[in-house]
Amino acid sequence: MTTDTLIESSTATSGPGDLLAIDAETADRLFREAHTTHAFSDEPVTDTQIQAAWDLVRWAPTSMNTLPLRLLVVRTPEAKQRLGAHMADFNRDKTLAAPVTIIAAADPAFHRHLPTLAPFREGLADQLDPQTELREGMARTNALIQIGYLIVGLRAAGLSVGPMTGFDAAGIDAEFFGDSGWRTLVAINAGYPADEGAHFPRQARLDFHQVAEVL
Ligand SMILES: Cc1cc2nc3c(=O)[nH]c(=O)nc-3n(C[C@H](O)[C@H](O)[C@H](O)COP(=O)(O)O)c2cc1C
Known part of the structure; x- marks a missing residue:
């Protein structure tokens, strides 16, 4: 698995580029859309x-x-x-x-x-x-x-x-x-x-290449 494919999987919500072992809906619920x-x-x-x-x-x-x-x-x-x-x-x-x-x-x-x-x-x-x-x-x-x-x-x-x-x-x-x-x-x-005031605006996250070194 290359760095590029990992970054792709970390940002994809679905589709052939998604390498996750859980379905996109579960990934959204537990991670990407959880606030x-x-x-x-x-x-x-x-x-x-x-x-x-x-x-x-x-x-x-x-x-x-x-x-x-x-x-x-x-x-x-x-x-x-x-x-x-x-x-x-x-x-x-x-x-x-x-x-x-x-x-x-x-x-x-x-x-x-x-x-x-x-x-x-x-x-x-x-x-x-x-x-x-x-x-x-x-x-x-x-x-x-x-x-x-x-x-x-x-x-x-x-x-x-x-x-x-x-x-x-x-x-x-x-x-x-x-x-x-x-x-x-x-x-x-x-x-x-x-209904109101539940969440603050979503802030940026770091990409894989910003947090990981691969030796
Ligand atoms: C260990 C930890 C401590 C936190 N402490 C506070 C806190 O004292 N008060 C607060 O309003 N939010 C606190 N937060 C919330 C974070 O600011 C929030 O999870 C982060 O900014 C991501 O926000 P998002 O889930 O809306 O993207 C804390 C989060 C964690 C994980």
């Missing part, structure tokens, strides 16, 4: 929909199958107010108004699940237990990879999403994760686009 959403309609989002997204996302690769991503689904007005207090001003109103906000966090104590998730690495949980800094780094790196999948997974479940990092992460951690030790990475509003 960060800032205003949502009143249509509710069910836990079952979020679970359907997770049932896809859980297959994402993580180092040694650690799966450190944890989710807090914030939906009640009371919980939204607790979250809103820690959001940046420019994110507060839309977060309070969204049907749900999913706090995507990393669990540095992910190693507790390793006997189940990574039985091929016998004793690893005990080895990692005293290595707090290593676990924190592993949790963050792998949870961030899972969050990328989560955004696509929520879109595959038919939802529009607005990921945000404009918040006081330590404040959210103290508010919700005092017992668990989870570390907030990204908050994701989810729902269906409002």
Whole structure:
């Protein structure tokens, strides 16, 4: 495959030049026409929909199958107010108004699940237990990879999403994760686009040749 054909496939919407293994409609839905959403309609989002997204996302690769991503689904007005207090001003109103906000966090104590998730690495949980800094780094790196999948997974479940990092992460951690030790990475509003003001204008993207070197 040449650089030229890859660039062609990254911009094509359909046709013989499209080298994708998924159909054009799915590629549009999950990628090309998926748009960060800032205003949502009143249509509710069910836990079952979020679970359907997770049932896809859980297959994402993580180092040694650690799966450190944890989710807090914030939906009640009371919980939204607790979250809103820690959001940046420019994110507060839309977060309070969204049907749900999913706090995507990393669990540095992910190693507790390793006997189940990574039985091929016998004793690893005990080895990692005293290595707090290593676990924190592993949790963050792998949870961030899972969050990328989560955004696509929520879109595959038919939802529009607005990921945000404009918040006081330590404040959210103290508010919700005092017992668990989870570390907030990204908050994701989810729902269906409002009739007006849902999206900001689409900005440019980089082409393959601008981001990749081929040796
Ligand atoms: C990790 C991450 C953090 C973001 N933080 C914020 C935020 O705090 N507030 C906000 O309004 N948008 C935020 N965004 C939205 C981005 O600006 C948006 O996804 C990007 O500009 C692409 O927009 P488009 O999907 O409409 O093309 C964030 C996106 C990501 C992935």
